[in-house]
Amino acid sequence: HKLLSYIQQHGHGSWRALPSKAGLQRCGKSCRLRWPNYLRPDIKRGKFSLQEEQTIIQLHAFLGNRWSAIATHLPQRTDNEIKNHWNTHLKKRLTKMGIDPMTHKPKIHDVLGCGQPKVVANLSHMAQWESARLQAEARLVRESRLLSNHYQSQLLNTATEVAPPPRPPCLDVLKVWQGHAWTRSRNDVTAPATFNGFFSPNGSLESPTSILNFSDNMLIAAPSTNAVGLLHENPFPAHVNHVEHSSGQIDGKTSNLFEDWVKTDNSKEFGDVIQPINHSSNYVAHDSLGFPGFMEGSIVCAGGPSDDVGAFEENDINYWNNVLNVVDATMDSPVF
DNA sequence: AATAGAATCAACCGCGGGGCC
DNA sequence: GGGCCCCGCGGTTGATTCTAT
Numbered sequence: 001h002k003l004l005s006y007i008q009q010h011g012h013g014s015w016r017a018l019p020s021k022a023g024l025q026r027c028g029k030s031c032r033l034r035w036p037n038y039l040r041p042d043i044k045r046g047k048f049s050l051q052e053e054q055t056i057i058q059l060h061a062f063l064g065n066r067w068s069a070i071a072t073h074l075p076q077r078t079d080n081e082i083k084n085h086w087n088t089h090l091k092k093r094l095t096k097m098g099i100d101p102m103t104h105k106p107k108i109h110d111v112l113g114c115g116q117p118k119v120v121a122n123l124s125h126m127a128q129w130e131s132a133r134l135q136a137e138a139r140l141v142r143e144s145r146l147l148s149n150h151y152q153s154q155l156l157n158t159a160t161e162v163a164p165p166p167r168p169p170c171l172d173v174l175k176v177w178q179g180h181a182w183t184r185s186r187n188d189v190t191a192p193a194t195f196n197g198f199f200s201p202n203g204s205l206e207s208p209t210s211i212l213n214f215s216d217n218m219l220i221a222a223p224s225t226n227a228v229g230l231l232h233e234n235p236f237p238a239h240v241n242h243v244e245h246s247s248g249q250i251d252g253k254t255s256n257l258f259e260d261w262v263k264t265d266n267s268k269e270f271g272d273v274i275q276p277i278n279h280s281s282n283y284v285a286h287d288s289l290g291f292p293g294f295m296e297g298s299i300v301c302a303g304g305p306s307d308d309v310g311a312f313e314e315n316d317i318n319y320w321n322n323v324l325n326v327v328d329a330t331m332d333s334p335v336f
Numbered sequence: 337a338a339t340a341g342a343a344t345c346a347a348c349c350g351c352g353g354g355g356c357c
Numbered sequence: 358g359g360g361c362c363c364c365g366c367g368g369t370t371g372a373t374t375c376t377a378t
Contacts, residue, residue, distance in 0.1 A: 015364070032364075033347070068366060083367075084345055 048085055056082055057090055061104040
């Protein structure tokens, strides 16, 4: 492919000038779109894992249709792919479960009193803040990616030793922002237990969707690796290990909505990702992004084994209660 | 086997933000 | 400050593939 080989050799440079340089008939905009969405070498194809879907749904609850921001946490997936998957799969599943995919509120929550306007407004308000911050982070990631690509092309072209790319600027500023935004809630002992999952085990102050809590050295340590790919390499390495393969049983301690899908009408669909379980392993995905427990509360607290419809609904309620609890707790933050 | 409808996904389009002059 | 250009994002479209009959 002309585009692929050209970008690998020269980098994309100016998208507008690329088609003529690469001898392509398409416009620059089309090339720009095709590269990150289809041709980029670190793109992961195929079905979404349970963890990936879970991440998408939870981030969507905070960010709405900010696909690029959501894609920041699924670095091997494109925003377009995530968007398509949401529209074709996840949206329908949530609807099928009686959950409004736009508000992420179970319809039954109105009955239970969890759908007050205040909560919705808070969710929206927080989403705006978080979205703005994530977009800023995404820009930094893009910058680091460009720097890394530039460095890679230099390696390819010169085959000589080149200084590693400089780290992205301004990370400290955002960290300070994060510190202000999250400190109070973190120290608030009255906050729901689920909220604790938003923070790293080592006590670092991280927002649930932050991508900035990686070691500063990581960018420098492996300059030949795409910075984003490095940062997000296998963010959820144990994403399927908690599912029992041979019997189809779910580990009762970690049952949740998504596993219910596996167990019910989606068992065939997810069959290829179900692998033998390691019962001693920790379910919670301590990913390299530093929000290891982001999904902890909503998953682990979602209830026990559920082989019947009633348990499913209970998990459903617990799941969304946890999401909303997290939001409410966050509203204690000075920022909000 | 043929067909219609549904599902999927790559690509397109328009808009808005940011940088530069 | 205003205009222009480039780029990225999100919504949408349409071609292709899959599934049910």
